[in-house]
Amino acid sequence: MTLGLYMAQRISALIMAPLVLLHIGVMIYAIQGGLSAAEILGRTKGSILWFAVYGTFVAAVSVHGAIGLRTVLSEWMGLRGGTLNAAAWAIFALLLVLGMLAVHGVTAR
Amino acid sequence: MANETHMSVSVWRGDAVGSFQPFEVKVEDNQTVLDVVAWIQQYADPTLSYRYACRVGMCGSCAMMVNGTPRWTCRTHVKKVLVDGHMQIAPLRNLPVIKDLATDMDPFFDKWVAAEGVHHPTLTRNDPIEALDPAAEARVESAAGIECINCSVCYAACDTVANNPDFLGPAALQRAWSVYNDSKNADKQAVLDAVSGVGGCHNCHSQGSCAVHCPNALNPMNAIAGLKRETARNFFKRRS
Ligand code: HEM
Ligand code: SF4
Ligand code: SF4
Ligand code: FES
Numbered sequence: 532m533t534l535g536l537y538m539a540q541r542i543s544a545l546i547m548a549p550l551v552l553l554h555i556g557v558m559i560y561a562i563q564g565g566l567s568a569a570e571i572l573g574r575t576k577g578s579i580l581w582f583a584v585y586g587t588f589v590a591a592v593s594v595h596g597a598i599g600l601r602t603v604l605s606e607w608m609g610l611r612g613g614t615l616n617a618a619a620w621a622i623f624a625l626l627l628v629l630g631m632l633a634v635h636g637v638t639a640r
Numbered sequence: 641m642a643n644e645t646h647m648s649v650s651v652w653r654g655d656a657v658g659s660f661q662p663f664e665v666k667v668e669d670n671q672t673v674l675d676v677v678a679w680i681q682q683y684a685d686p687t688l689s690y691r692y693a694c695r696v697g698m699c700g701s702c703a704m705m706v707n708g709t710p711r712w713t714c715r716t717h718v719k720k721v722l723v724d725g726h727m728q729i730a731p732l733r734n735l736p737v738i739k740d741l742a743t744d745m746d747p748f749f750d751k752w753v754a755a756e757g758v759h760h761p762t763l764t765r766n767d768p769i770e771a772l773d774p775a776a777e778a779r780v781e782s783a784a785g786i787e788c789i790n791c792s793v794c795y796a797a798c799d800t801v802a803n804n805p806d807f808l809g810p811a812a813l814q815r816a817w818s819v820y821n822d823s824k825n826a827d828k829q830a831v832l833d834a835v836s837g838v839g840g841c842h843n844c845h846s847q848g849s850c851a852v853h854c855p856n857a858l859n860p861m862n863a864i865a866g867l868k869r870e871t872a873r874n875f876f877k878r879r880s
Contacts, residue, residue, distance in 0.1 A: 532838075532840070532842045532843045533836060533837055533838055533840065533842065534836035534837075534840065534842055534871050534872075534875060536842070537842035537868070537871075537872075538872060538875050541872070602843075605803075605804060606800070606803035606804055607803065
């Protein structure tokens with residue numbers, strides 16, 4: 532873990548913290564009076580705002596989770612150097628692709 | 641057989657491979673773990689290897705694992721650590737074992753140098769001696785770590801060292817923090833750069849085993865938090 536990775540992980544955590552609160556807040560608001568897929572999709576479909584919110588969330592989680600798991604892989608499984616970085620990039624790409632597919636699914640018209 | 645008058649002591653014999661050898665040692669009124677090791681070497685088995693020098697908690701050479709906990713053996717009373725008349729003594733964790741209870745401390749000291757825990761003078765020998773203000777904020781930070789006796793107890797206690805051989809470890813990073821805050825240190829950036837790499841201060845998980853086990857009640861975790869703060873602050877400064 533270098534200073535660069537440390538900063539990327541802490542900044543992505545700082546970005547996630549308010550988004551987590553927003554996410555929980557909206558969930559509590561949205562389930563008042565029942566929860567339906569149509570209601571949620573009605574809010575998110577075609578919304579640039581929700582695309583930006585969840586897109587940022589996904590990007591931050593991908594950075595944060597990849598660096599976090601990189602530490603775990605290094606300390607618990609002994610991965611080092613190129614193997615370790617390749618694994619971290621793969622996790623980053625996987626989280627980003629899966630996350631963006633989900634964001635696309637709920638926000639695309 | 642452990643009883644009122646004798647304790648049973650298991651002592652590590654060998655290097656990386658080896659086994660524990662049992663010894664019977666008489667219980668005395670005032671007795672340190674180091675006394676027990678010395679007694680075994682003098683009266684039971686002269687081939688036992690171990691290391692000590694000052695016997696008063698100054699030199700930092702006598703640290704061993706006692707019942708799995710890193711301790712300075714010269715100032716650890718047997719009564720404090722005996723469990724049902726038994727104790728186990730092993731070489732310090734996280735360091736290569738040379739023989740029996742003696743570890744190779746080179747990796748520990750090499751990391752002090754790698755962490756740039758060295759003096760970068762601001763003056764020459766021809767200049768007058770600079771006065772220090774003991775109450776100055778940076779001096780207080782610097783002084784917090786200077787009673788370190790290089791015993792490697794914190795290094796043995798640190799799980800991050802155990803899982804990441806590159807990690808510079810608590811003692812070396814604490815020294816870097818002392819040097820960083822020293823007003824007589826001319827190269828702050830060299831210290832920050834040295835602790836920002838692959839094995840640097842950012843690997844520490846702040847669990848605090850170092851602070852719990854340091855026999856001098858120092859707090860390397862705190863020093864490392866200071867290094868993290870200063871490197872983070874500097875990260876933006878250098879970019880803008
Ligand atoms: C607002 C939410 C979050 C905050 C504030 C946060 C904060 C942090 C911090 C400070 C660390 C470093 C711990 C250390 O070095 O000892 C960390 C590690 C980690 N985080 Fe997060 N995190 C958050 C969400 C997440 C999420 C959503 C994931 C899953 C993708 C995640 C996965 C990890 C992993 C795997 C580690 C590595 C464990 C370690 O280094 O000790 N975190 N997190
Ligand atoms: S606080 Fe940091 S340096 Fe101290 S034992 Fe834990 S990981 Fe090691
Ligand atoms: S910080 Fe404490 S435990 Fe670590 S080497 Fe120094 S005196 Fe020993
Ligand atoms: S023998 Fe010097 S500190 Fe224990």
